[in-house]
Amino acid sequence: MRLPQFFGKKRGHRRTGSQAWASLGDAAFHAALLAAGLAFGGLLVSGVAVPEWRINHHFAATTCTILGKGLVRRVATEPGGGSATAWQPCLRVRYEAAGTTVDAWSNPARSTLTGDRAEALKRLSAWSIGGRVAGWYDPADVGTVVLERGYNWPMWLLALVLPGALIALGGSGLLRSLRRWGRSEERCAAGSRLAGILAPLSDMPRQAHGHPSVPACDDFVNSPGTVLAYRLPIESQESWSLLGFGLFAALWNSVLAVLAVGAGFDLLGGRIDWLLIALLVPFVVVGIAGIVVFARGLLLATAVGTTQVEISGQPLLPGGTYEVLVAQGGAGGIARLDLDLELTEQATFRQGTDTRTERLAVWRQRVRSWRDLTVAPGTRFEGRATVTIPATGMHSFASEHNAVGWSLVVRGVPDRWPPFARAFPLVVLPAPTVTAPVEARGEPQATT
Amino acid sequence: MLGDAPGPGRVSNPFATRFTRPGAIPPLDDEGGPLDVASLFERAMSAGPVVVIEGAHGTGKTTLLVALLARAAANRRRMAFVRAASVADAWTVAAAIGGASRDTVIGLDGGERLPVGAFTLVRVLARLRGVVVLATTHRPVGLPVLARCRSTPRLLAAVVGHLPTHGGRIDGSDINEAFGRHGGDLREALFDLYDRFERRDGRG
Amino acid sequence: MTAAPDPRPLAPHVFVQFCHGEREYEPLDALTVRYELQGLGDEELQAVEHSVLWYTEGKGEEDMGVHFFERIVDRDRLPAAAVTRSFATDLPSSPLSYEGVIVKIRWCVRVRLFFTGGRDFVSEHVFTLGRLPPARMPVSEAS
Numbered sequence: 001m002r003l004p005q006f007f008g009k010k011r012g013h014r015r016t017g018s019q020a021w022a023s024l025g026d027a028a029f030h031a032a033l034l035a036a037g038l039a040f041g042g043l044l045v046s047g048v049a050v051p052e053w054r055i056n057h058h059f060a061a062t063t064c065t066i067l068g069k070g071l072v073r074r075v076a077t078e079p080g081g082g083s084a085t086a087w088q089p090c091l092r093v094r095y096e097a098a099g100t101t102v103d104a105w106s107n108p109a110r111s112t113l114t115g116d117r118a119e120a121l122k123r124l125s126a127w128s129i130g131g132r133v134a135g136w137y138d139p140a141d142v143g144t145v146v147l148e149r150g151y152n153w154p155m156w157l158l159a160l161v162l163p164g165a166l167i168a169l170g171g172s173g174l175l176r177s178l179r180r181w182g183r184s185e186e187r188c189a190a191g192s193r194l195a196g197i198l199a200p201l202s203d204m205p206r207q208a209h210g211h212p213s214v215p216a217c218d219d220f221v222n223s224p225g226t227v228l229a230y231r232l233p234i235e236s237q238e239s240w241s242l243l244g245f246g247l248f249a250a251l252w253n254s255v256l257a258v259l260a261v262g263a264g265f266d267l268l269g270g271r272i273d274w275l276l277i278a279l280l281v282p283f284v285v286v287g288i289a290g291i292v293v294f295a296r297g298l299l300l301a302t303a304v305g306t307t308q309v310e311i312s313g314q315p316l317l318p319g320g321t322y323e324v325l326v327a328q329g330g331a332g333g334i335a336r337l338d339l340d341l342e343l344t345e346q347a348t349f350r351q352g353t354d355t356r357t358e359r360l361a362v363w364r365q366r367v368r369s370w371r372d373l374t375v376a377p378g379t380r381f382e383g384r385a386t387v388t389i390p391a392t393g394m395h396s397f398a399s400e401h402n403a404v405g406w407s408l409v410v411r412g413v414p415d416r417w418p419p420f421a422r423a424f425p426l427v428v429l430p431a432p433t434v435t436a437p438v439e440a441r442g443e444p445q446a447t448t
Numbered sequence: 449m450l451g452d453a454p455g456p457g458r459v460s461n462p463f464a465t466r467f468t469r470p471g472a473i474p475p476l477d478d479e480g481g482p483l484d485v486a487s488l489f490e491r492a493m494s495a496g497p498v499v500v501i502e503g504a505h506g507t508g509k510t511t512l513l514v515a516l517l518a519r520a521a522a523n524r525r526r527m528a529f530v531r532a533a534s535v536a537d538a539w540t541v542a543a544a545i546g547g548a549s550r551d552t553v554i555g556l557d558g559g560e561r562l563p564v565g566a567f568t569l570v571r572v573l574a575r576l577r578g579v580v581v582l583a584t585t586h587r588p589v590g591l592p593v594l595a596r597c598r599s600t601p602r603l604l605a606a607v608v609g610h611l612p613t614h615g616g617r618i619d620g621s622d623i624n625e626a627f628g629r630h631g632g633d634l635r636e637a638l639f640d641l642y643d644r645f646e647r648r649d650g651r652g
Numbered sequence: 653m654t655a656a657p658d659p660r661p662l663a664p665h666v667f668v669q670f671c672h673g674e675r676e677y678e679p680l681d682a683l684t685v686r687y688e689l690q691g692l693g694d695e696e697l698q699a700v701e702h703s704v705l706w707y708t709e710g711k712g713e714e715d716m717g718v719h720f721f722e723r724i725v726d727r728d729r730l731p732a733a734a735v736t737r738s739f740a741t742d743l744p745s746s747p748l749s750y751e752g753v754i755v756k757i758r759w760c761v762r763v764r765l766f767f768t769g770g771r772d773f774v775s776e777h778v779f780t781l782g783r784l785p786p787a788r789m790p791v792s793e794a795s
Contacts, residue, residue, distance in 0.1 A: 184764050184772065184774070185716065186701060186703035186705060186716075186721055186762055186764065187701060187703075187721060187723060189705070189716050190703070190718040210745065211745055211746045212717060212719075212745075212747065213706075213717060213746055213747040214746050343787070345710075345752045345753060345754050345755040345787070346712075346754075346755070347710050347711040347712025347754045348712050348713060349711060349712050349713055350713060358711055358712075358754055360753055360754050360790070361790060362752060362753050362788065363787065364790075392784060392785050393784075394748065394752075394787070395746055395748065397746075397750070397757065399708060399715035399717070400715050401712045401713035401714075401715050402708045402710070402712045402713075402715055402755045403755070404750065404755055429746075430679060430745050430746045430748060430782070433678065433679050433680050
């Protein structure tokens with residue numbers, strides 16, 4: 001939730017106004033979350049955590065003699081107007097506390113409420129009248145005794161997780177709002193010592209060392225190639241979308257199968273549930289469509305094969321020349337395989353309640369083209385090329401909503417399948433200046 | 449005295465988002481004339497705990513909402529802004545209303561994203577908390593309508609008139625074409641004009 | 653009969669002079685900015701902020717990165733009208749100024765004035781970092 005900057009008037013390159021009210025609503029919202037977290041957490045701590053801690057640290061040990069057994073009946077009124085009865089086993093015990101003999105009722109170990117009276121009685125049969133059990137009494141109230149200690153960790157987790165999340169969310173948001181209160185946007189963006197702690201999870205990409213706003217290329221240099229120095233990661237999401245379709249088809253058809261089996265048993269039993277059958281029809285259609293889409297995608301992926309690109313150096317520099325290896329798998333003929341170097345701009349804008357992302361390739365150069373290839377099953381085509389980054393080319397840039405990036409794009413036209421395009425991102429640093437150290441790895445070759 | 453020398457020769461595209469985003473341009477009516485935000489605000493405060501601004505995509509609902517919230521701030525009233533991006537944000541909206549103090553004005557953008565029946569809850573909560581909710585929505589939701597936003601080519605032309613100069617690179621036919629191509633969605637039409645400006649700025 | 657005074661506050665003016673007259677810089681260059689304030693009127697300055705930053709412009713949300721920031725609240729150091737003040741910083745290696753199509757990167761200097769009444773006023777002055785040629789709209793999309 002971010003308040004729009006609506007109270008600044010912009011005239012040309014000048015802007016005037018007051019920023020003070022901008023943070024108020026934001027602060028109020030986060031204060032509400034923080035208060036809810038504190039209240040909920042306080043209730044859980046006082047109701048569960050503190051009593052358990054006292055039992056484990058302050059209660060005094062004693063030995064109890066069982067005098068009697070019984071059931072506590074608890075009646076709860078239900079929303080529908082009825083009531084529900086639950087039973088809880090308990091024991092009457094005698095013990096010595098602070099020099100006196102005390103008789104008191106205590107619940108047996110971690111006894112939970114049960115609606116089944118017989119079950120509650122069965123639990124009670126585990127203890128015998130006259131038997132002796134260990135116990136712990138409250139020195140501040142000797143009539144309170146428990147027969148088990150320890151911690152209910154699931155309840156502690158609940159006491160921490162939900163209120164903790166509300167407190168973290170509300171507290172960080174409130175502190176962020178207070179930090180921004182009446183502050184200029186330049187001062188906020190300049191950051192502070194607490195920025196790393198208080199800032200929410202950001203979409204900002206990691207930066208290359210010594211080059212602000214240039215994305216880091218750790219993912220690239222940590223992936224060695226088989227022939228050249230580095231293997232480039234693929235940018236296309238084909239594999240993920242295929243996996244997504246597969247999971248969807250599997251889940252959907254699993255649910256469908258359960259419903260269909262149920263309907264089938266009904267039919268065999270002579271009962272026809274027309275409503276269920278009518279509902280199943282569109283579900284079956286969607287299920288079959290899911291299988292078809294997944295199967296088609298799988299067939300395409302296996303028939304066309306994977307594309308891999310390796311490069312002799314990373315990160316790249318303007319004016320640098322690098323060797324590239326393109327490896328294309330699959331089975332069958334490829335009429336055309338093109339390798340392009342592209343510069344792409346990407347801009348994301350929050351359009352009302354939608355997010356609009358636009359990408360535009362602003363520069364493209366054909367690096368190499370291969371025609372009439374034949375790839376035998378189990379093998380792959382390998383082609384080599386050299387790519388030169390323009391000397392006046394823009395470096396890679398990435399900010400929260402905008403990016404400028406280079407990539408090698410492999411476009412293929414298989415003989416019997418639809419064309420494909422797979423992009424492999426590159427990181428290009430700014431051209432080194434006289435005083436700046438050159439940080440590129442690999443050896444860029446001199447241009448001729 | 450120092451001279452204020454002109455900067456390096458750069459022409460900003462007047463259709464860049466920094467000039468067209470909600471709040472950068474004052475809200476205008478269907479024909480491009482100024483909207484009386486003050487009287488709309490007074491009507492909103494007296495119309496009930498929840499009032500809506502109706503309109504299709506890109507017709508200026510958020511711009512009007514932002515202007516009304518600015519009016520609330522100018523009247524020294526507390527205000528909050530919530531954007532509903534999905535059904536799950538119903539909880540965010542409820543929390544914002546629940547956590548707001550009395551007389552707060554809450555702007556809710558994207559009300560059509562909330563689940564069926566959510567506005568009933570919003571109205572009840574708003575009445576209990578004593579706040580006023582101004583919501584934008586694409587469709588009728590059975591609540592008092594403060595304004596119905598509708599776009600026209602004249603409105604788009606008026607919006608363009610409020611932007612920094614385009615130096616004659618855009619004319620009336622461009623505006624009409626952009627409006628028609630995007631079915632009256634002003635935001636998309638402005639993006640279209642952005643592209644036209646770039647092409648004609650000697651860069652195409 | 654005298655005219656009623658205009659209740660609107662005067663618009664200040666910030667005159668800025670860069671150490672490079674053409675406002676073109678290379679990465680890692682030293683940037684020195686001198687400035688003068690005019691038109692402050694009777695309003696009293698509470699604080700002044702100097703910043704050197706880049707921002708994006710285009711079809712996306714506006715992003716910003718502040719390279720240099722300084723806030724002056726000490727009354728003795730606050731600039732008076734018509735008195736030249738300055739600030740300086742070494743520019744970074746990136747990002748370079750970029751005239752893209754849907755993404756542009758601009759560098760600027762901002763001087764923001766805070767007045768005791770709560771009002772603030774900002775003056776922005778663009779300069780270039782680097783000498784990248786502008787990008788062009790792809791030929792297939794040109795009209």
